[in-house]
Amino acid sequence: MNPAEVAQSALPLTSSDLSIFGLFWSAHIIVKAVMLGLLIASIWVWAIAIDKTVLYARTRHAMDRFEKTFWSGQSLEELYRTLSARPSHSMAALFVAAMREWKRSFETQARSFAGLQMRIEKVMEVTIAREVERLERRLLVLATVGSAGPFIGLFGTVWGIMTSFQSIAASKNTSLAVVAPGIAEALFATAIGLVAAIPATIFYNKFASEVNKQAQRLEGFADEFSAILSRQIDERA
Amino acid sequence: MKTGLTISASAHAAVLLWALVSFAPKALNAPPTESMPVDLISSTEFSQLRAGARNAPKAETPKPLVEKIAEKKTPADPAAKVVDKPELVTASAQTPPPPEKVPERKPAENKEPKAEPKVEQKPDAIADVLKKEPKPEPKKEAKPQPKKPDPKPQPKFDANRIAALLDKRDPQRVAAAGDTLNHTLAFGTATGDSPKLAQSELDALRARLRECWNPPAGATNAEKLKVPILIRFKQDGTLASPPQPESAAADSFMQAMIDSAVRATIRCQPYTMLSPAKYDLWKEIVVDFSLEGMFGG
Known part of the structure; x- marks a missing residue:
């Protein structure tokens, strides 16, 4: 790129408006890509956040409801029959998995009590793992955007500042009118990066603690339920 | 997931729209700043600057000391010899009048009152001693006597030269003339340099x-x-x-x-x-x- 071309390209830069779209259109193609990517990341982060918030609220609600019915003295057989009809999540899934294993062991002719306790615990472990995996799916996206967003924005900033220096060199002038558009464009990239990263980090921390809490609750229920089943096994054996 | 994505995308679009409305229309015009001329001088030049007093009233532009605005004169005769000072005709600088026109009252004014005081001397023993020394008293008495009128010749009345008679200025005084009136002295010296020992x-x-x-x-x-x-x-x-x-x-x-x-x-x-x-x-x-x-x- 010879200086004359740079000067030509820098000329509209000096007279451009500093609106959001003006900044975007006057930016270099790489900076444009950075801005677009960060915008998409921001949209994705908020989508995940909304989705997870709804999911966790629903899961918590379902757990509360299930624990209420579980400890209400209702027969486990009956509960199993109502729950196994429809696909269920979290605590109900845990209960259904354990009950299915229990029933299978009793309904077969050869009553295999040996190792039943271990099998039930294994099944519940696997179910807990699956449930937790479902709860924390896409949380890594939040973590990634939260940590990498500022760097991506910074990359756009560096590029924009390089552009503004090029326009300084082309116009041989360091007045504010020459420097300002490049700097504004550059800072715009950083701003978008921060806009994407800050909610991502906040949501990631909040959701990680939420997942942790729910996983612990599941494990507590699994321990309690396995204790009940163990008592039943010992009584029947 | 789909609902979350839709909500998020629409929220972002709304925020962008709001940003467009709130930030966009005002074009930030940065007027080019005025350049400031800077002179580089050495420390010696700085120490020899003849800047005026800091708290002196600021004069707009240095002007030559002038008391009267010069009239633009076109010389009547360009070939005539240039004379430095215009002839200023005043009452006190007139040619002596011809002797035959001396007014009669003049001797009356010039008449001197008798300035001789009478010194009374008492025949005294002490007076004899003091006689050798000059007595200060008669001199003291002589002082309050009216002085001699000025030897200046009185202006002669001439109806044709009333303006000259009314002019009481000294005949030598010629006002400095220039473009503009300026009664204040300029700061600094003529050259702006301090004197230096060569x-x-x-x-x-x-x-x-x-x-x-x-x-x-x-x-x-x-x-x-x-x-x-x-x-x-x-x-x-x-x-x-x-x-x-x-x-x-x-x-x-x-x-x-x-x-x-x-x-x-x-x-x-x-x-x-x-x-x-x-x-x-x-x-x-x-x-x-x-x-x-x-x-x-």
Whole structure:
């Protein structure tokens, strides 16, 4: 790129408006890509956040409801029959998995009590793992955007500042009118990066603690339920 | 997931729209800043700047001192000889009137009242003693007497020269004329430079001192020895105080050198090569007396 071309390209830069779209259109193609990517990341982060918030609220609600019915003295057989009809999540899934294993062991002719306790615990472990995996799916996206967003924005900033220096060199002038558009464009990239990263980090921390809490609750229920089943096994054996 | 994505995308679109509305329309126009001229001057130039007092009222532009706005005159006769001052005809500067027209009242005015006071002298014993001395009393009495009227000739009344008669100014006074009226003196000097002691003046002073100086002979490194002497002058070029050696004598030879330098300084006065206009600059001078500087160099 010879200086004359740079000067030509820098000329509209000096007279451009500093609106959001003006900044975007006057930016270099790489900076444009950075801005677009960060915008998409921001949209994705908020989508995940909304989705997870709804999911966790629903899961918590379902757990509360299930624990209420579980400890209400209702027969486990009956509960199993109502729950196994429809696909269920979290605590109900845990209960259904354990009950299915229990029933299978009793309904077969050869009553295999040996190792039943271990099998039930294994099944519940696997179910807990699956449930937790479902709860924390896409949380890594939040973590990634939260940590990498500022760097991506910074990359756009560096590029924009390089552009503004090029326009300084082309116009041989360091007045504010020459420097300002490049700097504004550059800072715009950083701003978008921060806009994407800050909610991502906040949501990631909040959701990680939420997942942790729910996983612990599941494990507590699994321990309690396995204790009940163990008592039943010992009584029947 | 789909609902979350939709909500998020629409929320972002809304925020972008709001940003467009709130940030966009005002174009931030940065007017080019005015450049400020900067002069680079050396520290000597700065110290010799003749800036006026900080709190002096600011004069718009320096103007020549003028009391009267000059009229633009077109010379009547361009070929005529240029005369510096216009002839100012006033009452007190008139040609003596012809003797035959002397008014009659003039002698009356010129008549002197008798200024001779009568001195009463009492026949006294003390008076006889005092007679030898001139008595102050008669003089005192004579003073309140009306003085002699001015010897100036009274203006003669002439109906054709009333304007000249009314003009009471001194005939020599000619107002300075210029473009604009300006009664304040300008700051600074005509050239804007401080007076400096020319190198030739310093050299002349040094040459004079060299003539008078008899340096002591016979030391090992006498050439290197330097004796600074502080000399204070009066305005007429003579010494205001005995010259003072600026450095203490390290040995007997140096003491001899100091003494000889002081003697030379005293012997050479007055120093007429220093111009009195720059007296402030040579009021106090330290002259280095050294064989190398004064004779070798």
